[in-house]
Amino acid sequence: xxxxxxxxxxxxxxxxxxVALRLASRVAAVxxxxxxxxxxxxxxxxxxxxxxxxxxxxxxxxxxxxxxxxERGLGRPEKALDMAGAPEVHKLDKAxxxxxxxxxxxxxxxMGQLDAAIVTLQSPELASASVQPWTxxxxxxxxxxxxxxxxxxxxxxxxxxxxxxxxxxxxxxSDRLAEMDGVEFVDAFDEDEAEAEGEGERxxxxxxxxxxxxEGAEKAVDGDVDGDEDDLKD
Numbered sequence: 648x649x650x651x652x653x654x655x656x657x658x659x660x661x662x663x664x665x666v667a668l669r670l671a672s673r674v675a676a677v678x679x680x681x682x683x684x685x686x687x688x689x690x691x692x693x694x695x696x697x698x699x700x701x702x703x704x705x706x707x708x709x710x711x712x713x714x715x716x717x718e719r720g721l722g723r724p725e726k727a728l729d730m731a732g733a734p735e736v737h738k739l740d741k742a743x744x745x746x747x748x749x750x751x752x753x754x755x756x757x758m759g760q761l762d763a764a765i766v767t768l769q770s771p772e773l774a775s776a777s778v779q780p781w782t783x784x785x786x787x788x789x790x791x792x793x794x795x796x797x798x799x800x801x802x803x804x805x806x807x808x809x810x811x812x813x814x815x816x817x818x819x820x821s822d823r824l825a826e827m828d829g830v831e832f833v834d835a836f837d838e839d840e841a842e843a844e845g846e847g848e849r850x851x852x853x854x855x856x857x858x859x860x861x862e863g864a865e866k867a868v869d870g871d872v873d874g875d876e877d878d879l880k881d
Contacts, residue, residue, distance in 0.1 A: 657687035675704035686713065691720035708735045712746040716753070724754035745772050745781040749788055761796045768792060783813035787820050794827075803827050 664677075664684035671677045682697030695717040698710045715730040730736075731751035739747060748767060755764035768789045772781070790805035806827065809820035825831075 657684070660684045661688050661690075673704075675701045678704065679710065682710070682713075686717065689720065691717040695721070708738045709743060711735045711739060712743055712750050715747065715750045719750065719754055719757060724757035727751065727754040741772070742779075742781055745770075745785060748772075749784065752788060752792065756792065756795070761792060764792045765789070765796060778812045778814075783809050783818050783820065786812060787818040787823075790820070790823070799827070 661684040664681040667677045668681050678697045679701040682694045682701060685691075685694035685697060695714060698714045698717065702708070702710055702714075711730065711733075715727040718724070718726040718730065727750055731747055731754070736744060736747050748770060752764040752767040755761075755767055768785065770785075772779070773785055773789055775782075786805050786809035790802045790809055793799075793805060794802035803824065806820050806824040809818055810824055813820055
């Protein structure tokens with residue numbers, strides 16, 4: 648249930664995770680799920696504690712990057728960088744290593760080291776022409792760092808590359824690219840809704856005017872009838 652809700656309803660997922668913890672706190676998967684639920688709600692201290700507990704139970708290092716990101720969330724980017732250089736990183740699979748690189752670059756940016764963040768993201772995975780699950784996010788992070796450093800032409804190029812590789816919409820690269828190009832999107836649904844509302848107001852005004860005309864006509868008829876009756880009396 649936590650995994651099902653975490654994207655659409657992180658608060659609901661967090662609530663379910665607390666129930667699961669009361670029932671099965673000694674199960675590693677439960678501790679990990681609770682960690683992700685807390686992480687999704689920016690409860691970084693709690694998330695880090697749950698991730699550490701899950702890691703102690705399983706002995707694997709898969710959670711190392713997200714643990715480092717929790718350190719960032721707690722305002723400790725230096726600690727995140729220390730974790731990026733730890734031996735555990737070499738035990739991660741390719742996806743985990745890329746994630747760790749993203750976290751390290753984020754930590755550099757937290758410390759105001761934009762150039763170092765850009766260098767951190769420069770890697771064989773970034774240069775590769777093949778599209779992997781992490782490609783869009785890596786290209787996006789690189790483009791965003793370039794833009795923050797004032798290198799707009801390069802940033803635009805990499806946002807475009809991020810768009811090309813973002814098949815599932817995991818980033819807002821297309822919006823960022825459009826913003827750089829000065830393109831404004833108009834919500835057609837809002838336009839239709841406003842037009843329908845305008846038509847409704849015009850119809851209401853028309854009905855009101857028709858009602859006034861009818862009322863005036865009725866009064867005129869009543870007046871004529873009264874006049875005729877007076878003539879008959881005379």
